[in-house]
Amino acid sequence: MAASPKSLLRAHQPEYAAPVSGAADSTVSLHTGTEMPSLGFGTWQLRHHTAETVFQALEAGYRLIDTSGDYHTQRGIGNAIRGFGGRREDIFLVTKIEETDDAYEATRRNLSELKLDYADLVLIHRPPEGGVGEVLWQELRRAKLDGLARDIGVSNYSIEQIEELVYRTGEMPVVNQVEWTPFGHSPRMLDFCHDNGIVLMAWSPLTRAQRLNDSRLAAMAARYGRTSAQLLIRWNLQQGVVPLPKANHVQHLRDNLHVFDFEIAQPDMARLRAMNEHYSALGSLEYL
Numbered sequence: 001m002a003a004s005p006k007s008l009l010r011a012h013q014p015e016y017a018a019p020v021s022g023a024a025d026s027t028v029s030l031h032t033g034t035e036m037p038s039l040g041f042g043t044w045q046l047r048h049h050t051a052e053t054v055f056q057a058l059e060a061g062y063r064l065i066d067t068s069g070d071y072h073t074q075r076g077i078g079n080a081i082r083g084f085g086g087r088r089e090d091i092f093l094v095t096k097i098e099e100t101d102d103a104y105e106a107t108r109r110n111l112s113e114l115k116l117d118y119a120d121l122v123l124i125h126r127p128p129e130g131g132v133g134e135v136l137w138q139e140l141r142r143a144k145l146d147g148l149a150r151d152i153g154v155s156n157y158s159i160e161q162i163e164e165l166v167y168r169t170g171e172m173p174v175v176n177q178v179e180w181t182p183f184g185h186s187p188r189m190l191d192f193c194h195d196n197g198i199v200l201m202a203w204s205p206l207t208r209a210q211r212l213n214d215s216r217l218a219a220m221a222a223r224y225g226r227t228s229a230q231l232l233i234r235w236n237l238q239q240g241v242v243p244l245p246k247a248n249h250v251q252h253l254r255d256n257l258h259v260f261d262f263e264i265a266q267p268d269m270a271r272l273r274a275m276n277e278h279y280s281a282l283g284s285l286e287y288l
């Protein structure tokens with residue numbers, strides 16, 4: 001399919017075309033030397049037209065897009081990236097393969113849906129039943145050697161599973177993508193990733209909107225003149241964790257970028273950390 005013309009993808013309201021300052025320039029370093037954007041856009045269950053929404057996210061300033069073979073958003077994302085134009089290397093595309101896949105072939109399939117030559121990061125979506133995914137990992141390493149993936153990582157892995165994977169294969173993932181909010185997180189995992197040069201990525205960083213009305217969170221956000229969503233995103237950024245907020249609504253996706261012009265004071269960071277109740281918006285924190 002030809003690249004989608006910008007005019008078809010652009011929001012009808014002109015005020016939505018201007019970028020929000022901060023997001024496009026902020027990065028974290030992977031242990032391979034790659035610079036990765038410090039904030040990304042999630043695309044699981046995007047209800048609205050994927051290409052339009054992702055295009056608006058790119059126009060607003062998101063430079064990292066998170067998807068997966070099983071999200072059914074890859075075609076729209078590819079169209080949005082081509083419609084946006086500019087240099088491919090300015091956009092960081094994350095996709096995932098399933099634990100039941102042939103990882104090499106699934107990576108090729110993902111790229112063919114995206115109509116891209118390479119992904120910046122390919123993750124094992126979750127560890128396979130009863131194992132750590134050694135074969136999947138070897139196949140992703142091959143995909144990396146062949147230039148299909150610039151970097152490779154894991155998702156929903158526990159510390160012990162990462163240790164076992166590295167023991168068996170000798171290669172440390174650059175990223176572990178896990179559910180991560182003040183209501184559900186793991187100081188032990190944060191320390192482990194920090195010590196081993198792994199970047200944590202936070203999925204469902206907004207609790208799938210289920211805890212945005214928490215009175216403690218809302219009161220603290222109000223003190224900073226921010227929304228609960230902005231406070232949750234900023235909490236991640238200040239720990240070096242890369243959040244992937246999803247938003248169907250363009251106003252939401254733009255609001256979520258206004259997080260580079262304020263700082264949460266350390267006592268409040270501690271108060272947010274202390275809200276940990278191992279809460280999961282999807283059932284359980286699989287990495288615990």
Ligand SMILES: NC(=O)c1ccc[n+]([C@@H]2O[C@H](COP(=O)([O-])OP(=O)(O)OC[C@H]3O[C@@H](n4cnc5c(N)ncnc54)[C@H](OP(=O)(O)O)[C@@H]3O)[C@@H](O)[C@H]2O)c1
Nearest residue numbers: 042043044203204205206207208229245246247248249252
């Ligand atoms: N690796 C994995 O296993 C895994 C699992 C789950 C998710 N993920 C990734 O993580 C991404 C994010 O997680 P998620 O999609 O589950 O949920 P989320 O980002 O925690 O929450 C999305 C919800 O928050 C709402 N929202 C967004 N911004 C808001 C704002 N400023 N004010 C009020 N509400 C706001 C959205 O509403 P609207 O949509 O109406 O704007 C939507 O209902 C996914 O899209 C996916 O890329 C990965």
